[in-house]
Amino acid sequence: MIPIQTYMYRRRRLLAQMQRGVAVIPTASEKLRNRDAHYPYRFDSDFYYLTGFREPDAVLVLIAAEDESASRQILFCRDKDPEREIWDGFRHGPQAAQEMFGFDAAHAISTLDALAVEFLADQPAVFHAMGQDPAWDQRIVGWINQVRGQIRKGVAAPTEIRDVRALVDEMRLIKDDYELAVMREAARISCQAHRRAMRAACPGKHEYEIEAELLHEFRRQGAQAPAYAPIVAGGTNACTLHYVDNHSLLQAGDLLLIDAGCEYDGYAADITRTFPVNGRFSGPQKAIYELVLAAQAAAIDAVQPGNSWDAPHQAALRVLIQGFIDLGLCHGSLDAVMESEAYKQFYMHRTGHWLGLDVHDAGEYKQAGQWRHLVPGMTLTVEPGCYIRPAEGVPAHFWDIGVRIEDDVAVTSAGHEILTQAAPKSIAEIEEWMQCTTITEK
Template sequence: MIPIQAFSGRRHRLASQMQKGVAIIPTAPERVRNRDAHYPYRFDSYFYYLTGFAEPEAVLVIVAGVDKDVSKSILFCREKNIEYEIWNGFRYGPEAAREAFEFDETYPIAKLDEMLPRLLADQPAVFCALGDDTAWDARVIGWVNHVRQQSRSGTTAPAEIRDIRLLLDEMRLFKGPEELQVMRRAAEISGGAHRRAMQNTRPGMSEYEVEAELMHEFRRHGAQAPAYTSIVAGGANACVLHYVDNNARLKAGELLLIDAGCELDGYAADITRTFPVNGKFNPAQRDLYELVLSAQAAAINAVRPGNTWDAPHNAALQVLAQGFIDLGLCHGSVDEVIQSEDYKRFYMHRTGHWLGLDVHDVGEYKRNGKWRPLQPGMTLTVEPGCYVRPADNVPRHFWNIGTRIEDDVAVTETGCEVLTGTAPKTVAEIEELMRDRKKSKSWTKTIG
């Protein structure tokens, strides 16, 4: 768990970058699933990054430049309500939240509309995520207009509305030691879930049964939820990049692609592994799998300070293009296959994305039109793949084979750290693990 001092430190850093003005950061609203039942609540990532406060109906206000370099952090949250807690569980209330989360001031959320115009008065700028939520935009503009109406008394309204995400995205892009510690644990739990899936997969099971094994491992080790909807894709389903139905029957002779990771204390893990349902790769599956694994090794080797963001992708692409040529999937030279983008018939996505509080985390990939250099503290995924759909000019023994291998990688001072190493990924490791499955356990019984 991240210490509270880390959150207050982030608020001070943000205020120093704002220099003078008021930032308004709300958390996410609760969402109704059906009738009076809600979806499981998940806070807004920006709000949580600055507060560590996980309750709904809360707003953070940071007043920067109160007195030279001094700033003030104010939390608006739900009041303490014992009757509510009988039905729905504990809530802090303003007084306890101020002490527990190190805010300068705390108030009931009901006072927000009353107090915001006062806080915005005579401030040069208001910082918010303008355009993210139209209803919230209207409230901010309403508060600014309320201040503007006091101009005859000498009060001035903020002259600028600035996007707070420009500052926060850059802060969140670089993970501190406390964040990396949580991400390592999330990766460890998720890696164990992939091992469990490999150990328990049998021909005849349904994809959702394997998904249940993942969920079991996530929760029993303390993760609060999956970081995203798990992809459990057998056979041809693995050639659908965002397949989430997870309801098909698994067959011997097919591969199973699993893209799944847990969320722990707000931070995401994101792992993909591909393995044979019956525990043994056939020659065509092995050829494509080894190709993707080699491409990933080249990409991970390119994750180091000084290399640009696209270096891992380009390294993977060189290996994949040569492999596609060698296997008869593409024709011509490596340069020709890349320049013509013929490889995109089998590899149509890039090789990674930022990772953190969001599984596709915030942060710019380019600056001034150029790919940005990798720096220590950045955390990303490395995930090349190969997806072969039936086609007249494609060798039949490769049809309906989808393979992706994904790891979470942190840039270090001297290279990189692979966070997700507990999930087996070589052919030998996978086949050995699946060979040792308990023979007596049958998963083919159908309930219903």
């Protein structure tokens, strides 16, 4: 558990960056799935990052003053309601929430509209994620207009609406020690799930049966949910980057690509492993797999403080392109293939993304038009791949081979830490691990 003092510190940091003004940060709302059944609830990441509060129908209001001691941290949340709690579960209520989560004040969510107009009076700016939710945009503008209606009373309305995400995203980009500890646990659980899936896979099973093994292990180990819809793609399905049907029959001689990670206390893991359904790589499969593995190793080596965000991608790309040339998939010199982008027939995505509270986490990749530099605390995925669809001029023995290898990596002062090392990755590790038929592992 991340200490409440950490959330309070984050709010103070945001207030200091705001200087003057009011931030309004709502959490996610509950969503109907169909009729009166809801999707499983998941809080808004920015709201949770600043509060640690997991209930729906809640809003964080921060009032930044020139005198830091006059700044205010206020929570709006649901009232205590014993009758509703019988049906829907525990609610903190404003009083308990204020004490437990370290706010200066807390109010019933039903009072937000009236109090927001008071808070915005004589403030220069409102900080809000404009464009994210049209209903909230309208609500914010409505409050500002109500303040403007008091102009004859000498009350000034905010003249600017600033995107609060520009500030919070930069904060979220650098993980603290508590966040990294949670992410290590998400990674550990996800590695266990991949190990379980490898041992469960065999010809004649369906992709969804292997998906069930993943989901079982996530929950068995204490994760709250998958961080995203798992990809369990056998054979040619692995050549579809975001394949999520997971219904095909696994065939002997095919590879199985699994892209799956759990969410633990709000933080995501994101791992991809590719392995043979029958436990043994064929010659062509081994050639492609070793190429992607070498590309990933080069990319991980480039995850160093001071290197640009683009450095791991460029390192992986050069290894892949040379391999494509050596295997007869591309023709010409490395530089010529890179310039023509002929390699994109087999590798069409970038080599990673930020990772954290969101699987594609907050943070810009460029600053002032240039790739930003890596610094300790950043966490990212490293995931090169190769996807070979049947096509004229492509050697037939490579057809329908799809390989991606993905690990979660934290930048450290000394270089990097691979959070997901425990999921078997080398050919020898995978083939040895798959020889055992039991899937029960502690």
